Amino acid sequence: MRKVALITGVTGQDGSYLAEFLLEKGYEVHGIKRRASLFNTQRVDHIYQDPHVEHQNFVLHYGDLTDSSNLTRILQEVQPDEVYNLGAQSHVAVSFESPEYTADVDAMGTLRLLEAIRFLGLEKKTKFYQASTSELYGLVQETPQKETTPFHPRSPYAVAKLYAYWIAVNYREAYGMYACNGILFNHESPRRGETFVTRKITRGLANIAQGLESCLYMGNMDALRDWGHAKDYVRMQWLMLQQDQPEDFVIATGVQYSVREFIVWSARELGIELDFQGSGVDEQGVVTSVSGDRAPSVKVGDVLVRVDPRYFRPAEVETLLGDPTKAKEKLGWVPEITAQEMCREMVTEDLKTARRHALLKKHGLEVPVTLENGS
Numbered sequence: 001m002r003k004v005a006l007i008t009g010v011t012g013q014d015g016s017y018l019a020e021f022l023l024e025k026g027y028e029v030h031g032i033k034r035r036a037s038l039f040n041t042q043r044v045d046h047i048y049q050d051p052h053v054e055h056q057n058f059v060l061h062y063g064d065l066t067d068s069s070n071l072t073r074i075l076q077e078v079q080p081d082e083v084y085n086l087g088a089q090s091h092v093a094v095s096f097e098s099p100e101y102t103a104d105v106d107a108m109g110t111l112r113l114l115e116a117i118r119f120l121g122l123e124k125k126t127k128f129y130q131a132s133t134s135e136l137y138g139l140v141q142e143t144p145q146k147e148t149t150p151f152h153p154r155s156p157y158a159v160a161k162l163y164a165y166w167i168a169v170n171y172r173e174a175y176g177m178y179a180c181n182g183i184l185f186n187h188e189s190p191r192r193g194e195t196f197v198t199r200k201i202t203r204g205l206a207n208i209a210q211g212l213e214s215c216l217y218m219g220n221m222d223a224l225r226d227w228g229h230a231k232d233y234v235r236m237q238w239l240m241l242q243q244d245q246p247e248d249f250v251i252a253t254g255v256q257y258s259v260r261e262f263i264v265w266s267a268r269e270l271g272i273e274l275d276f277q278g279s280g281v282d283e284q285g286v287v288t289s290v291s292g293d294r295a296p297s298v299k300v301g302d303v304l305v306r307v308d309p310r311y312f313r314p315a316e317v318e319t320l321l322g323d324p325t326k327a328k329e330k331l332g333w334v335p336e337i338t339a340q341e342m343c344r345e346m347v348t349e350d351l352k353t354a355r356r357h358a359l360l361k362k363h364g365l366e367v368p369v370t371l372e373n374g375s
């Protein structure tokens, strides 16, 4: 009997990699997608299966984490062996703009799913993975952060995820459910949402190199993060549900870089050397190009990056560094892709798109570039 998995957030970065991974393992994969006025399945279109074919093993259901009856109906229909709760309003900066919605989806959504599993009597059959986050550590109490490090969330997103973390633990303790938290540090890929900092950098600089944009506006460039590749991290999400006992794990690389370093790597991939003037938290901070021989639209002395205080957060998380020792020792997990390799892959993909768009522009055709600057 092949295993059945249900993924919330299947149209997101992690959901798409996880769906691919589980399909390769022979799972029947069900995913919940939100109704949107435009197509929102670009990240899973390559694995889409026509519902008219026999033995369909990838099925999408309309649904929403804010809708209990919908979640209950899908769970009843699918009877999953494993549920991966990846769906979330996942953007820290946006959570300051929409705190109540973030709490509804990220905190209450998790409760709705767990309660639906229990209500349907699936609590002994269905294993549950909760996408927890290093943002729980926020104002860090210990470096590096591990499973026992106290939490101090610094955004409505992180506070909502703190509830989700504890309700998953509570259902494990109260009802004997196989529920576990993966406390994942930042992980990126060419599929990362365009407004998250790494993708904002790789996409913005690729567009600048091709003359589609002139300047990248940044928030705190001194923030330190532990960046891994989403592909490595979804493998770990699955591994966590294959153990005899449910446990919580930190998933991280154990190596930390600044946003500024990520900018330098991305620019270098595009043949641009940068000169930073002012600090990443200095409102006057600018970054000019020193040379840009491989970037056709960049001249020496061009200001390519400016600090814009609009992108500072009401409460910043300055530094995050994870200790993945438990995952390494208990699950034999080691990340295979370094942050620099990941950055190269992201720039390569964004440059391909920028080149296509530059060509369209050259021929007077409409360029489907959204200039939203992210956060």
Ligand code: NDP
Pocket (backbone or CB within 6 Å): 008, 009, 010, 011, 012, 013, 014, 015, 032, 033, 034, 036, 040, 063, 064, 065, 066, 085, 086, 087, 088, 089, 090, 091, 105, 131, 132, 133, 134, 183, 184, 185, 186, 187, 188, 192, 193
């Ligand atoms: P994404 O933002 O790429 O994906 C989020 C997914 O959730 C999308 O499919 C989105 O749908 C869906 N979603 C949003 N709101 C709802 C809702 N109301 N009901 C149902 N689905 C909804 O995030 P990632 O893939 O990067 O992250 C996956 C999970 O891991 C998230 O929970 C995130 O908070 C968490 N996490 C991520 C980290 C990272 O560095 N990437 C680090 C730690 C934790 P749509 O496509 O329609 O917007």
